[in-house]
Amino acid sequence: MPEYFKIKGKWILPTQTSIECAAVVCGNNTVEIVEFRNLKVNDKVVLGKSKDGSEGIYKHISGFDNLPRVGAGRSVESSFSRDYKQLYELLEYEKQNNGHIVWVLGPAVVFDYDTRAALSDLAENGYVNALMAGNAMATHDLEGGLFGTALGQNIYTQESVPMGHYNHLDLINEARRAGSIEALLDEGNIKDGFMKTCIKKNIPIVLAGSIRDDGPLPPVYHDVSCGLDAMKEETDKATVIICLATVLHSVATANLASSYRVVNGKVRPVYFYCVDISEYAVNQVSVAREYIGIKTIVTNVQDFVVNVQKNLC
Numbered sequence: 001m002p003e004y005f006k007i008k009g010k011w012i013l014p015t016q017t018s019i020e021c022a023a024v025v026c027g028n029n030t031v032e033i034v035e036f037r038n039l040k041v042n043d044k045v046v047l048g049k050s051k052d053g054s055e056g057i058y059k060h061i062s063g064f065d066n067l068p069r070v071g072a073g074r075s076v077e078s079s080f081s082r083d084y085k086q087l088y089e090l091l092e093y094e095k096q097n098n099g100h101i102v103w104v105l106g107p108a109v110v111f112d113y114d115t116r117a118a119l120s121d122l123a124e125n126g127y128v129n130a131l132m133a134g135n136a137m138a139t140h141d142l143e144g145g146l147f148g149t150a151l152g153q154n155i156y157t158q159e160s161v162p163m164g165h166y167n168h169l170d171l172i173n174e175a176r177r178a179g180s181i182e183a184l185l186d187e188g189n190i191k192d193g194f195m196k197t198c199i200k201k202n203i204p205i206v207l208a209g210s211i212r213d214d215g216p217l218p219p220v221y222h223d224v225s226c227g228l229d230a231m232k233e234e235t236d237k238a239t240v241i242i243c244l245a246t247v248l249h250s251v252a253t254a255n256l257a258s259s260y261r262v263v264n265g266k267v268r269p270v271y272f273y274c275v276d277i278s279e280y281a282v283n284q285v286s287v288a289r290e291y292i293g294i295k296t297i298v299t300n301v302q303d304f305v306v307n308v309q310k311n312l313c
Contacts, residue, residue: 001290002063002260002267005031005046006056013267016236016258019288022046023057033258035232037225064259064269064292075279076298083295088311090240090271095126099239102130104253106246108301110141110194113156115302118309120197125313130234131198132206134249135216138195142181142217143171145193172215180218206230208249232256242273245301247281250274254288269293275304 004011007029014023014031021033023046031046039045048055094101103119110116122128140150148155152164161167178184182199190196198205208227209220221227235241235257243250254274260267272294274285282296297304 001292002060003051004058004060006053006058007031011058013262015262016260016270018232018258019255035228076277078298080297080299083297084307084311087273087295087308091127091308091312094240100129100234100237101127102132102234102238102241102253103128104241104243104246104249105131105133105137106244106249106301107134107136107140107150108245109305110137110144111150111153111155111158112302113144115305116141116144116155116192116194118306119194120192121309121313122305123194123197123201123203127308127312128198128201128203130204130206130237131194132208132231132234132249132253134246135207135209135213135220137246138181138205138207138217138220139168139172139215141193141195142175142184142190143168145190145196146171146174169214172217175217176215204234206234208252210248228256238270239268240271240273242275243285244275244304245277245281247276247278247284250276250281250285251288254285254294259289259292271295273297275299275301277301 002013002017004013005023007025012031014033016033018033021035022039024032024034025044025046026032046057048057051057051059091101109119144150144155147167149161149164149167152167153160175181175184178187181195184190185196185199207217207220208231209216209222213220221230231253235253238257241253241257243253254272257272258270260269270293272289274282274294275297276282277298277300279298282298286294286296
């Protein structure tokens with residue numbers, strides 16, 4: 001939720017906020033929200049236990065009454081027709097008005113032929129401004145472009161291919177041999193895929209790794225702090241965030257991303273969507289967003305992506 005800080009008699013709203021950070025007063029009497037690990041000696045950090053304004057900190061609970069709120073327990077039986085329509089209108093608006101649409105993807109989205117094609121089409125048509133994911137999503141998408149499989153399964157028929165469980169490792173080795181994903185693409189053996197489209201369109205890609213990653217691919221961040229900084233660079237620009245089929249990256253993004261941005265002196269919301277087949281997943285992300293400005297859709301993510309692509313492209 002938005003918080004105001006009283007600095008030298010004036011209530012100041014930071015240009016954006018984030019969860020579990022510190023409020024630092026800067027030289028020009030502005031307030032910057034800073035990760036604890038980035039605090040420096042002599043930083044002026046706002047301290048206080050109450051948020052009712054009595055100690056110079058005011059949590060503006062009613063500040064976003066016009067934004068959608070979702071309660072826990074939204075189930076697969078819910079109707080999402082209105083949500084889809086609002087999303088189509090929102091993405092069209094953001095595309096036309098220099099918005100920054102960030103997609104946060106788990107590997108499930110690239111295990112299907114139609115979804116990979118739909119994501120690529122959305123990127124080609126200006127509905128993707130940044131991609132955040134892990135090693136697996138990028139690996140299996142590139143595996144699909146090289147071998148036509150994802151984790152050894154044919155991406156169209158879903159049939160297991162003989163010895164296909166080695167394919168993702170072979171892909172990683174090819175990328176590491178080439179030195180980069182761009183160099184691997186230049187060799188001309190990756191036929192298609194979302195990663196290929198994003199690189200061709202110069203769309204920023206942030207791949208944040210986990211401790212159990214195979215390989216990983218050359219651009220994957222091994223250092224957690226570096227990965228965090230790279231993700232925050234995109235969330236700080238975001239106007240719409242769409243998270244699909246990844247609890248870890250979605251919750252991380254939900255914690256990092258502000259619920260609002262101050263643009264040319266005006267406060268505007270950052271819209272957040274979480275889509276997953278699991279009610280548990282979308283509810284976890286809702287909690288991380290304090291139920292502010294988030295829409296959840298419980299459905300098959302492959303169907304979701306194809307629906308969005310068909311209605312926008």
